[in-house]
Amino acid sequence: MAIKLENVGIAVRDIEAAIAFFTDLGLTVVGRDEVSGEWASTAVGLDGNHAKIAMLQTPDGQGRLELFEYIHPDAIETTPTLPNEIGMHRVAFSVDDIDAALEIAAKHGCHPLRGVANYENIYKLTYLRGPSDTIVMLAQDLTRN
8 A cells, every 4th residue: 555644734823923934944835725614524523623724845845734723623722742742733644545544544443533524526534543642644635546
């Protein structure tokens, strides 16, 4: 099964300030949107999920960072993590067969938080709880055969 790292997501308090910081570091904004609706709630596993998002890319085109600012539900403040704390927000992977990937995840006791969502017949995607309770997103591009 083919798998590649898609992006790393970071929830932020102020998306504009975060974009400014990362673009100053050399990343480029390659897309922005505001997402909501049943597909977004299903994919992320939060009722009424509504967020501003921005996708940034490294200059080599190989790495991407997704920033998101929650509109609903309210973001939850936490103590900033230390380098030796286990866990992070989310890591995302593109897979060529989401069903096969979910079978592999299930062998490790990992299952979708809510289900598999279909985003405009472009992607099938889901969030699941991975090792150390890390949230992992799996996405299958439906436009590729």
